[in-house]
Amino acid sequence: MATGRVYVLYQAFAVFIAVAFFFVYGLIGWNVLLSFTESRGLIISYEFAGLQQYEKAIKDPVLYVALRNNALLISLFIPGSICLGLILAMLLDVMGGKVESALRTLFLLPFSLSFVVTAAMWAWMYNYTFGVANTLLSMLLRGIRVNWLGDPGIAMFSIILALMWQFSGYTALLFSAGIKSIPAEQLEAAKVDGASTLQIYLHVIIPQLKPWILSAFVVLMVFALKAFDFIYVLTNGGPGVSTYVLALLMYRRAFFETDFPYGAALATILLLIVIAVVVPYLVSSLRRR
């Protein structure tokens, strides 16, 4: 049935898949292998050295700071972005028409930008002396200034606030699409029953957004675990080590202190956490097809 000509297509497909799998799975395997070797600076030896890199990780005090900060992202940035996204989507839906589509485009703009760009913007926003945040705050609250990025107790929360600005337009987009997919008769029926606008949103619309909230949750979760560029540029983990996250710790240990095996171990830990979140979601979304 298949002539030689047709095989070209299949051969190309096979090559593309093989290359992609090598660079994804092959390199992941390679990285895991490296995590079981001994630290020797830039030289890589492939002698099995057991779990010593993982033991090093357990004794690394910064690992716990990093894990706590990833947990903060999960527990504050995710619900924050989902709530703000829901609010924006509902407000946009109430307005409707051209206002809705124009403002949706505006709210989504930060999400399309590089983390280097948004980090630069927020570095300036949060600047202690000249930044917009403190300028407005001191105008409104008579001279009060916050050390947004310089106070180790505050910096992580400043990062979370800025990230919510970047991601809420995206969650709003998902939820808007969800609202549009709800049949109009349902909303009409609720209106006929005398429900107020707020009641319709809380009791009819939001419950039906569950699958959309779930996909937003997974996307935000993956980001909260992998977060790197934004923090690297905005605080580089500082002040001190107060804003380290797992990916930043891996980068510092592997490429700054050129400890590849230890970096590989930290990367493996990061990967395992991502797998625990993503694989169940991927498998269930495939089943739904």
Added chain:
Amino acid sequence: MRLARVIAGALLAFFVLGWLLPFWSVVATALKDEIEVRTTIPIVPPSHPTLAPFAKAFDSLKTGLTNSLAFTLLATLLSTLIGSVNGYVLSRVRFRYSDVIFLMLSFGIFIPYHAVAIPLIIVTSKLGLFNSILGMALVHTIYGIPICTLFFRSYLDELPSSILDAARVDGADDLTIYARIVLPLSWPAFIVTAVFQFTSIWNDFLFGVILTKGENQPASVVLANLLGTTSAEWNVQMAGTFLYALPVVVFYLLLSKYLIRGYLTGAVRG
């Protein structure tokens, strides 16, 4: 309903202000000279706008911008074409394990690239692709394969199979169907995928920072260095931020419809 609209409008005005402030502060600061940056607050527009910060920023960024443009265009083109072939085979050709292959490929969308970073340095060095623009293009192409495949498969899944079946009855083979029917019909998927790839490759930082040095660094890394070193010259830094962000903003404003479609496909099916 009227009251709801008034309340929503007021709240939205507040959010719009919050969303615009960071952008406004970048533009206003980039147009000020150094003295005005220090004597005025960032929300006040420049009293005598100057383009000098842009000239200075462009000087430091031009090599980076050229590098970024080169590998972004090449990788966008290659990964989109590859995605189209893969999407067609996975969507239209029935074979064993095609679902498993697709699932395994989809996982590649989510992996933290930190988990491949160290071996990637070793592999690119061995292939002579470390610290090269071509290397950056190929790495971005390869790691773009999963998402591009997803975009094309999602698109082709929705295409009515009657069109393809008719061609098959006429005796056309898979390659002919792909070249004559699928390629021309999937132009919307090409635009969605290309816009998505262009912005995400242009925006990338991690591959640039681990795989390139000096002259070969992309604009993202050069800008990050600029932000880190000259911490005093905010107007130059903001002008640099503006210049690096500009292509994506223009793309976004012109083609937001397609980019939005990409974001939705990525979330729903990914």
